[in-house]
Amino acid sequence: MREKLIVEGLSHHYPDEYTGMDVHALDNVSFKVHEGEFAAVVGPSGCGKSTLLNILAGLLPHKVGSVRVDGTEVKGPGPDRGVVFQEHAILPWRTVSRNIGHGLEIQGVPAAERNRRVQEFVDMVGLTGFEGRYPHELSGGMKQRVALARTLCANPVVMLMDEPFAAVDAQTRITLQEELNRIAIATRKTILFITHNVDEAAFLGDRCFIFTRRPGRLKATVKINLPREARQWKNAAADPAFNRARDEILAMVREEVRDGDG
Amino acid sequence: MATASAPAASSRQGPRTLRFPRLHRFLHKGGLELACVLLGGLALWALVSHVIPRPDRYLPSPGTVVYSSFDMLWKGLLPEFIWNTIWRLLIGSGLGILVGIPFGILLGLNRMVSDMFYPILNFFQSIAGIALLPVVMIWWGSSEQTVIFVILYTCLFPIAFNVLVGVRSIPRIYVNALRTLGASRLRIVRDVILPGALPSIATGLRLGIGFAWRAVIAGEMLAGQQGLGWMIFTAQQVDLTAQVILGMAMIGLLWIVLDRYLLRPLEVDTIQRWGLVQR
Amino acid sequence: MNAAASALALERVGLDRRRLRRIGLGAIPFFLLLSLWQLNTYMGWLKPIYIPPLGSVVSAIFTLQEGCPGLWAVLTMNESCLFTSHVLSSMGRVGLGLAVGVPLGIGLGLLAGMSRRLGNAMEPLGVFANAISGIAWVPLAIVWFGVGWMTTLFILLNTVFWLVFFNTLLGVRGVPRTFENSVLTLGGGRRHVIFQVYLPGALPSIVTGVRMSMGFGWRALIAAEMIGGNKGLGFMIFVSAGEYKVEEVFLGVLFIGIIWMITDRTILVPLEKWTIERWGLVWRPS
Numbered sequence: 001m002r003e004k005l006i007v008e009g010l011s012h013h014y015p016d017e018y019t020g021m022d023v024h025a026l027d028n029v030s031f032k033v034h035e036g037e038f039a040a041v042v043g044p045s046g047c048g049k050s051t052l053l054n055i056l057a058g059l060l061p062h063k064v065g066s067v068r069v070d071g072t073e074v075k076g077p078g079p080d081r082g083v084v085f086q087e088h089a090i091l092p093w094r095t096v097s098r099n100i101g102h103g104l105e106i107q108g109v110p111a112a113e114r115n116r117r118v119q120e121f122v123d124m125v126g127l128t129g130f131e132g133r134y135p136h137e138l139s140g141g142m143k144q145r146v147a148l149a150r151t152l153c154a155n156p157v158v159m160l161m162d163e164p165f166a167a168v169d170a171q172t173r174i175t176l177q178e179e180l181n182r183i184a185i186a187t188r189k190t191i192l193f194i195t196h197n198v199d200e201a202a203f204l205g206d207r208c209f210i211f212t213r214r215p216g217r218l219k220a221t222v223k224i225n226l227p228r229e230a231r232q233w234k235n236a237a238a239d240p241a242f243n244r245a246r247d248e249i250l251a252m253v254r255e256e257v258r259d260g261d262g
Numbered sequence: 263m264a265t266a267s268a269p270a271a272s273s274r275q276g277p278r279t280l281r282f283p284r285l286h287r288f289l290h291k292g293g294l295e296l297a298c299v300l301l302g303g304l305a306l307w308a309l310v311s312h313v314i315p316r317p318d319r320y321l322p323s324p325g326t327v328v329y330s331s332f333d334m335l336w337k338g339l340l341p342e343f344i345w346n347t348i349w350r351l352l353i354g355s356g357l358g359i360l361v362g363i364p365f366g367i368l369l370g371l372n373r374m375v376s377d378m379f380y381p382i383l384n385f386f387q388s389i390a391g392i393a394l395l396p397v398v399m400i401w402w403g404s405s406e407q408t409v410i411f412v413i414l415y416t417c418l419f420p421i422a423f424n425v426l427v428g429v430r431s432i433p434r435i436y437v438n439a440l441r442t443l444g445a446s447r448l449r450i451v452r453d454v455i456l457p458g459a460l461p462s463i464a465t466g467l468r469l470g471i472g473f474a475w476r477a478v479i480a481g482e483m484l485a486g487q488q489g490l491g492w493m494i495f496t497a498q499q500v501d502l503t504a505q506v507i508l509g510m511a512m513i514g515l516l517w518i519v520l521d522r523y524l525l526r527p528l529e530v531d532t533i534q535r536w537g538l539v540q541r
Numbered sequence: 542m543n544a545a546a547s548a549l550a551l552e553r554v555g556l557d558r559r560r561l562r563r564i565g566l567g568a569i570p571f572f573l574l575l576s577l578w579q580l581n582t583y584m585g586w587l588k589p590i591y592i593p594p595l596g597s598v599v600s601a602i603f604t605l606q607e608g609c610p611g612l613w614a615v616l617t618m619n620e621s622c623l624f625t626s627h628v629l630s631s632m633g634r635v636g637l638g639l640a641v642g643v644p645l646g647i648g649l650g651l652l653a654g655m656s657r658r659l660g661n662a663m664e665p666l667g668v669f670a671n672a673i674s675g676i677a678w679v680p681l682a683i684v685w686f687g688v689g690w691m692t693t694l695f696i697l698l699n700t701v702f703w704l705v706f707f708n709t710l711l712g713v714r715g716v717p718r719t720f721e722n723s724v725l726t727l728g729g730g731r732r733h734v735i736f737q738v739y740l741p742g743a744l745p746s747i748v749t750g751v752r753m754s755m756g757f758g759w760r761a762l763i764a765a766e767m768i769g770g771n772k773g774l775g776f777m778i779f780v781s782a783g784e785y786k787v788e789e790v791f792l793g794v795l796f797i798g799i800i801w802m803i804t805d806r807t808i809l810v811p812l813e814k815w816t817i818e819r820w821g822l823v824w825r826p827s
Contacts, residue, residue, distance in 0.1 A: 079444035089439035381567035396782030498680035
């Protein structure tokens with residue numbers, strides 16, 4: 001299986017805006033994500049997860065270490081790495097369909113083809129009928145679906161997701177997780193998913209990368225053996241292997257949090 | 263989920279239909295009080311002007327004012343003055359807008375640049391155009407040019423300033439989202455900056471044109487160019503107080519029309535349409 | 542001294558790196574402008590009648606103050622202290638206008654906001670009065686009060702009152718009914734309702750109104766002084782312009798800007814910070 005995303009020896013420092021002191025965000029991080037794999041990154045707050053994502057997305061330059069997507073070194077943001085942000089970031093002055101099609105618009109895809117593809121993704125994320133609505137008319141969960149559809153529609157090589165369900169209520173969150181899983185299976189996308197929620201990481205990920213608290217290092221990798229097609233919450237909650245893996249991850253994350261609090 | 267179907271036929275709520283629904287609405291929304299105040303005010307006015315000595319100079323009666331307005335209309339003077347004033351406002355503020363908006367956007371794009379220019383734009387915004395009028399009069403004397411330049415200045419800084427702030431307050435996340443979709447700088451300006459700054463542009467416009475309106479009146483008074491401001495100024499000097507009051511009423515009316523039916527709807531419309539909350 | 546210690550030291554003075562950076566950056570265009578100004582005088586691009594030398598503008602202060610006997614004369618606005626008497630005269634009028642106009646505006650605005658009838662009656666009046674911008678009142682004011690301080694004060698009062706009134710009215714209207722009801726059910730009377738519900742609730746709008754009225758009022762005052770006054774900064778620059786004394790005009794204009802900025806910074810922004818930002822009613826971008 002090809003490796004879509006290769007991170008080697010990535011370290012990152014930055015000066016704090018207020019005090020000028022140096023913050024060591026990431027320390028010698030290395031991992032690989034295979035084609036079609038769903039990789040979950042989980043760790044305590046402040047462990048550098050978001051910094052990692054910003055570097056992978058090309059929004060933050062990296063000086064130490066290498067980040068390669070499909071063999072090419074990452075230099076800046078681009079459509080090959082699609083990002084779903086925590087605050088969804090869909091433009092409030094565009095309708096649902098115009099937002100979803102924005103990536104294609106930028107790529108210069110002609111209108112007819114674009115509309116066809118947009119409709120495909122509107123249906124895929126379950127927003128049929130809402131094409132003409134504006135974001136402020138939608139709920140938080142629906143906005144996140146638009147963000148997801150927009151990224152998918154632009155057909156990136158790798159999808160980066162930064163705690164996309166953090167701001168959504170618990171019920172919607174569970175629904176969105178199951179839907180994301182379904183979509184990931186259907187599109188066979190390579191996904192890197194950041195979260196601080198251990199349940200979410202275990203439910204969605206093929207492999208979970210556990211990070212230490214600052215400076216963020218890769219503490220461990222846990223493989224989740226439950227087949228993706230079988231992942232629904234009612235199944236997972238009952239499966240003993242799943243629960244064991246989840247508990248393992250939880251224990252490790254707890255370690256980091258506890259140590260941090262001294 | 264289907265969207266709303268064709269709108270229902272004109273509503274006939276309840277068994278009783280009002281014969282004059284608009285009149286009813288007007289009365290209910292305070293129209294009654296408004297009518298009372300207007301009539302009462304007019305009556306008081308007429309009474310006062312009847313009682314005081316030399317009403318022609320101090321407070322001409324409503325009737326005299328109305329008569330004088332017909333007189334000026336018939337002579338074709340009033341429309342000409344109104345047109346002159348509006349035309350000056352349009353040219354001056356038009357130029358101010360044309361320069362101010364791009365200026366504000368350019369300055370707002372880069373964080374360091376906008377931090378640099380924020381205080382100085384604020385400073386110039388606070389020196390009213392009117393204060394600048396004597397300076398410009400030394401340069402160019404009492405001319406059309408003088409007044410239009412002052413209007414331009416008065417309009418430019420509020421607009422540039424508001425646009426700058428508007429561009430800066432567009433959440434960075436939108437720009438980042440477009441960057442990850444592969445958008446070029448130009449595209450980002452087109453798809454994110456311009457629409458995102460539109461509410462601030464509308465606010466800046468409203469402010470700028472408000473200031474410009476005052477500036478044009480004052481400019482006409484001081485620089486002697488024919489128009490509404492000039493009309494009331496010269497009328498006062500020859501004791502034609504009825505004309506003064508007429509002019510004031512015209513000025514007020516014009517501004518209300520301009521603000522209520524043009525500027526404010528523009529501002530509210532852009533903000534409401536995108537569900538953005540105003541600062 | 543390492544970075545952390547110096548940062549802490551600065552913080553104690555109330556500055557942090559960000560604020561320093563911003564102040565430093567913001568000063569650059571001013572320095573550029575002043576340098577350009579001096580350069581112009583040196584190179585002679587524009588004649589001194591258009592852009593007077595910076596030095597002459599500063600020395601104009603002293604020229605104007607020549608006949609001035611001393612500090613006491615300055616404070617009593619003695620006529621021979623030309624410059625200071627004009628500045629203080631304008632500022633004094635602003636102070637007076639605010640001291641009278643703001644409480645009146647708030648008071649009537651509160652009443653009009655709470656009573657629907659009164660509000661409906663006075664609101665259109667307020668709209669219209671605001672629309673006839675302060676300057677348009679000048680000729681009529683001259684008819685009634687003649688050229689002088691009464692006219693200028695009247696214009697200022699007019700502008701301030703209607704703006705504060707209108708904003709207070711809107712602010713009171715925007716206070717949810719449930720607040721009044723809750724105070725009433727706690728046993729409060731009319732006085733409590735006014736001072737504990739509507740006044741604080743309308744405070745953001747009131748502060749906005751005060752801020753606007755100062756801005757518009759200051760402009761209206763300068764204009765009124767030019768057209769119908771006989772004392773004050775506006776009058777001074779108008780007269781100096783007539784005598785082609787460019788440096789005095791520049792001086793006056795600069796001072797108008799400086800005074801406004803100082804007022805804004807030292808009174809209004811802290812006022813806003815102290816009342817509405819403290820209560821989380823205003824969103825400020827960082």
